[in-house]
Each structure stands twice: as C-alpha cells, then as structure tokens.
Amino acid sequence: MPDLTKARWHKSSYSGDNGGACVEVATNLPGIVAVRDSKDPAGPALTFFPTDWNTFIRATKTPH
Known part of the structure; x- marks a missing residue:
C-alpha cells in the first residue's frame, strides 16, 4: 500500500x-x-494509476 500520509x-x-x-x-x-x-x-483507501482514474472519470461522465 502506498504511503498516503x-x-x-x-x-x-x-x-x-x-x-x-x-x-x-x-x-x-x-x-x-x-x-x-x-x-x-x-479506513482503507483505493489507489489507481492516474491514467486508470481518468478512464474511470470519463466513463462515468459519458451518457449510456
């Protein structure tokens, strides 16, 4: 787990x-x-590579 302090x-x-x-x-x-x-x-935190996070954000903003 990365250091999030x-x-x-x-x-x-x-x-x-x-x-x-x-x-x-x-x-x-x-x-x-x-x-x-x-x-x-x-509590726990999820971590993402920035490219993966950006893909997730774009997908959630795209109407389906």
Whole structure:
C-alpha cells in the first residue's frame, strides 16, 4: 500500500453536505490517485494509476 500520509483529500463535488455517502480524492501524490470514504478517514483507501482514474472519470461522465 502506498504511503498516503501526505495526501491532500478533497471531497467530491458530487457529494452532498448531508453526512451521507461522500467520496474524497487525493491527486497530489506522485503516480497515484487515492480515493476514500469521508466517513471513515482512517479506513482503507483505493489507489489507481492516474491514467486508470481518468478512464474511470470519463466513463462515468459519458451518457449510456
């Protein structure tokens, strides 16, 4: 698992302010993008290569 201690987490713009399902993303780490549940900041995080993350984001924005 990569070292995420220097991650700068940002809440997704699609996450609401009602305390519900929120996603935080850190894009400041060299060579990875980290994603975590904002309700469990000490819990596990998923990590992606930036190219894979960009592919995922493009796919979720594309209407099906």
